[in-house]
Amino acid sequence: MTTHQINADNANGASQDEALLARIAKDDTTAYATLVDRYLPRLWRIGVSVLCHEAEAEDVVQEVLLTVWQNRHNWKAGDTKFSTWVYRVTLNRCIDIKRRRRPTTGIETISDIMPAGTATADKLMADRQQSAQLLQMLATLPETQKRAMTLFYYEELNIKEISNRLCTTEDGARSLLKRGRKTLRELLENDNRYEYGSI
Amino acid sequence: MTTAMNMGAFKDLLETYGADLARWPADTRAQAAITLETSETARNLYADFAPVDDAFADTKAPAGLAEKIIKKIQTS
Numbered sequence: 288m289t290t291h292q293i294n295a296d297n298a299n300g301a302s303q304d305e306a307l308l309a310r311i312a313k314d315d316t317t318a319y320a321t322l323v324d325r326y327l328p329r330l331w332r333i334g335v336s337v338l339c340h341e342a343e344a345e346d347v348v349q350e351v352l353l354t355v356w357q358n359r360h361n362w363k364a365g366d367t368k369f370s371t372w373v374y375r376v377t378l379n380r381c382i383d384i385k386r387r388r389r390p391t392t393g394i395e396t397i398s399d400i401m402p403a404g405t406a407t408a409d410k411l412m413a414d415r416q417q418s419a420q421l422l423q424m425l426a427t428l429p430e431t432q433k434r435a436m437t438l439f440y441y442e443e444l445n446i447k448e449i450s451n452r453l454c455t456t457e458d459g460a461r462s463l464l465k466r467g468r469k470t471l472r473e474l475l476e477n478d479n480r481y482e483y484g485s486i
Numbered sequence: 487m488t489t490a491m492n493m494g495a496f497k498d499l500l501e502t503y504g505a506d507l508a509r510w511p512a513d514t515r516a517q518a519a520i521t522l523e524t525s526e527t528a529r530n531l532y533a534d535f536a537p538v539d540d541a542f543a544d545t546k547a548p549a550g551l552a553e554k555i556i557k558k559i560q561t562s
Contacts, residue, residue, distance in 0.1 A: 316556065316559060316560060319556070319559065320552070320556050323552050323555055323556065324552055327547045327551065327552050327555075328540075328547055329536075329537070329540045331547035331548075331551075332539075332540055333536060333540075341548070345548060345551060348547070348551065348555075349551070349554070349555055349558070352555050353555065353558060353559065356559045370537070374532075374533040374536050374537075375529055375530065375533045378522075378529055378532060378533060378536075379529065382522070382523055382529075386523075424541075439504075439509075440539075440542040446502075461502045464501075464502050464503070465501045465502050468501060468502075468504060468535070468538055469501065471538045471541070472534065472535060472537070472538050475537040475538060475541060476534075476537070
């Protein structure tokens with residue numbers, strides 16, 4: 288599988304999105320249901336990661352996706368990508384809720400955002416699975432980048448452990464992760480390149 | 487008192503460790519959280535990188551949530 292082939296697959300995915308969104312603008316609820324299925328897992332993950340509270344995450348995801356439907360006739364093409372917009376709206380809403388939850392104290396530590404070892408964090412790990420698309424994308428990376436990424440995500444190794452496993456320096460391990468992540472980000476971006484203006 | 491980090495440092499950490507702040511070095515997390523809260527640029531960067539982590543951890547939303555959302559738009 289070459290990068291060119293994967294980009295072609297991603298372009299097909301983007302085309303499917305475009306078709307769905309055009310149908311949604313014409314009040315097609317079936318198309319909306321398909322879009323919900325596509326984005327729900329991603330928005331859910333942002334919600335539970337930031338809020339560490341499933342009921343609140345559920346409220347945020349519902350609110351954001353309902354907003355998409357309620358404003359379906361007002362969408363217009365622009366500089367902002369739909370996927371970026373929807374991630375940003377979800378994140379902003381989660382942060383708003385966190386501020387309201389503890390308005391006088393704010394966030395002092397990361398445990399306020401993503402406490403390790405909580406039921407939510409454990410669920411995130413238990414639910415982890417590989418997608419065929421991701422495996423195809425990983426296959427295009429140079430071997431050392433691919434190994435660094437898989438050690439980081441699937442074995443959850445830290446930088447020192449990755450450097451030991453790959454017989455490189457810690458700076459070398461960081462560089463491999465950065466380059467691998469950059470490539471994957473670009474491939475995924477092509478998959479979500481439907482462009483939208485703000486709602 | 488913890489303050490926001492500069493955007494170059496934030497981006498560097500995001501590129502290295504991804505969008506899950508729990509994976510960032512412990513001594514950067516509180517600052518990163520503040521940065522996310524206070525900077526629109528940081529939130530935009532975060533939104534750019536979130537899909538990579540998402541692809542690796544395809545977390546399942548609660549069963550029935552999609553149906554609940556669809557039902558709401560059909561009855562609204």
